[in-house]
Amino acid sequence: MVTFADRPRENNENYSVSARFYADFMKKKKNQKKGSDVAHLAQLGPGEGAAGERWRIEAESAPQTLFEVVERFRRNQHCEHGIYKYVKFCDLDGVAKSAAVVDRSRRGNATARICWEQLQSLACYLNALEEGRFQGGFKQYLDSDKVQGVKVPAKQFRAQESDTVRKAGKFRAQRRFKVPQELSSDGVYEMKRHFALGVGNSVAPRMYFELDTNQHFTAYIGYLGPHLDNLHTN
Secondary structure, eight states: OOOGGGSOOOTTSOOTTHHHHHHHHHHHHTTSOTTOOHHHHHTTOSOSHHHHHHHHHHHSOOOSSHHHHHHHHHHTTTOOSHHHHHEEESOHHHHHHHHHHHIIIIIHHHHHHHHHHHHHHHHHHHHHHHTTSOOSOHHHHHHOSSSOSOOOOGGGEESSOOHHHHHOHHHHHHTEEEOOTTTOTTSEEEOOOEEEOOOSSSOOOEEEEEEEOSSSOEEEEEEEESOOOOGGGO
C-alpha cells in the first residue's frame, strides 16, 4: 500500500506539511502499544474536515490478526473519528469467533493486512461522499483516479452473489446477519456485497457488508470469516 507520505498532494487539501506529520506519527507510534485508538492519531492530524479525517483513516497501522481487527473496533465502537466513524461491526462477538477461525489457519497476518486496507477503503469512500469530494458507487470509487483515498484492487470486491447462491434458500440464510435497527427494523439483513480476502485454500476468507451512503455514511460489517457455503463447498 502506498504510504501517506508517498501520496500526491491535492490542490484543495492541507498536505503541505504531510511529510513532517507522517515522520512525527511514525516516531511516536514506536512508543505506542499495539491497537491504540484513533484519539491519539487525531492529535497528529494536519487539519480538520476532509484532510483531517482522511489522515485519521490512513495513519493507523494494520493489525497483525483478524481478531485484533475486531478488538480494535470493540474498543473504539463509540469513537466518531477516522475509520471508526465510518465502519461499524454489527455483531462483535460473532465476528470475533469467525475471524479467529481464519487466524488459526496460519493466514491471519497477511489476511489482517488485506482486511484493514479494505476497511480503510470503505471509510475513505464514505468520507469522500460525506465531504462531497466524490459521487458514485463503491466500484466507481475503486476505479477512479479523480479522488484521493485508500483503494484496494477492484477484483477483491464482489457487488453481488452468484445466481446459485441467490436462488438457494439454504445459502441465502447463511448471509443473513445481525444488524442495528437503523439498517433493518427486524435486526436482520441479507448481505450480498463482500470482499474476498484470499483464494486458493480451504478457508478463503470473506467479509460481508452493507453501505448506507445517504444518511449515516456507514459501512456495516456483518461477517468476517471463512468462505460461506455455496455450490462448490457442498
